Amino acid sequence: DSGVTQTPKHLITATGQRVTLRCSPRSGDLSVYWYQQSLDQGLQFLIQYYNGEERAKGNILERFSAQQFPDLHSELNLSSLELGDSALYFCASSVITGETGNTIYFGEGSWLTVV
Amino acid sequence: AQSVAQPEDQVNVAEGNPLTVKCTYSVSGNPYLFWYVQYPNRGLQFLLKYITGDNLVKGSYGFEAEFNKSQTSFHLKKPSALVSDSALYFCAVRDMSTDTGRRALTFGSGTRLQVQP
Numbered sequence: 716d717s718g719v720t721q722t723p724k725h726l727i728t729a730t731g732q733r734v735t736l737r738c739s740p741r742s743g744d745l746s747v748y749w750y751q752q753s754l755d756q757g758l759q760f761l762i763q764y765y766n767g768e769e770r771a772k773g774n775i776l777e778r779f780s781a782q783q784f785p786d787l788h789s790e791l792n793l794s795s796l797e798l799g800d801s802a803l804y805f806c807a808s809s810v811i812t813g814e815t816g817n818t819i820y821f822g823e824g825s826w827l828t829v830v
Numbered sequence: 831a832q833s834v835a836q837p838e839d840q841v842n843v844a845e846g847n848p849l850t851v852k853c854t855y856s857v858s859g860n861p862y863l864f865w866y867v868q869y870p871n872r873g874l875q876f877l878l879k880y881i882t883g884d885n886l887v888k889g890s891y892g893f894e895a896e897f898n899k900s901q902t903s904f905h906l907k908k909p910s911a912l913v914s915d916s917a918l919y920f921c922a923v924r925d926m927s928t929d930t931g932r933r934a935l936t937f938g939s940g941t942r943l944q945v946q947p
Contacts, residue, residue: 717873748934758920758937771925771934805873809933819935821866821874 718742719822721806727828733794736825740787740808746770747789748809748819749781753802764789796829803827832857832923834904836938843911844946851906851941853921862924863904864935865895869917877919880904891915911945918942 718741728734740747749761751774760773764783775781778796783789793800807821834855843849855861865877878889885897895906906919919942922935 717875719873746933750937757939760934760936763934773934807874817933818864818876818879819933820876823873 717820717822719806719808719820721804721822721825723825724823725826725828727830728796730796730798730829732796732829733792734796734827736791736793736804736806736827738789738791738806738808738822740789740806741820744808744810744820745787746809747783747787748807749775749789749791750805750807750821751802752805752824753799756802758805761791793827798829801827801829832861832926832936834863834921834923834936834938836919836921836941838941839939840942840944842944842946845913846910849908849911849915849943849945851919851921851943853904853906853938855902855904855921855923857923857926859926861902861904862926863895863897864922864924865889865893865904865906866920866922866937867891867917868920868940874920877906911943913945913947916943916945 720739722737746765748763751759761775762781763771767783778794781791803824805824807819809817809819863880866874880887880897888894920940921938925934
């Protein structure tokens with residue numbers, strides 16, 4: 716158990732709908748990362764938050780957004796869903812110190828199926 | 831921008847034999863390299879990392895990785911494979927932006943390891 720908690724584990728929704736994925740980082744971790752894993756795109760970095768602020772953006776679509784709350788949990792919002800958004804969405808967390816070798820720990824993921 | 835490449839989609843090895851999963855990297859500056867494993871229907875589990883120092887890094891479940899700067903490689907190894915090692919393995923490199931808050935990982939495409947009994 717990595718200590719990173721993601722809900723829901725599985726989600727089935729229709730095209731055009733909106734869903735929210737939730738993540739609780741490991742205790743003490745200030746940074747949260749979101750990744751998308753699909754068969755054709757592999758593991759893609761979406762976005763990183765650090766202590767409530769967006770810190771880095773990867774291949775995140777404009778239809779997707781995220782935020783990190785004062786209690787450090789994070790939500791990934793996916794809207795106007797398309798079939799191609801079906802994927803496994805991972806949340807991960809790490810401490811951020813001056814040391815660059817901090818390990819990033821991943822949750823079990825949220826399986827999203829768009830039908 | 832940093833990147834890693836995993837040239838093999840799949841590696842097959844017999845149980846008890848040594849295994850190697852290959853990874854090469856491209857970074858400007860010193861690399862910070864990681865290996866993760868994904869078992870079926872599970873999340874990514876951290877195996878080991880290279881930050882600096884000894885070129886042979888030891889990690890979880892008997893795995894180790896050899897960092898080779900001249901060949902820009904970071905191959906994952908295990909002396910004796912187990913059937914339970916069958917999984918998807920990812921190599922990753924850390925974002926080394928001067929913004930110290932940016933530390934996301936860039937992953938390779940993954941290598942499926944199949945260990946036959």
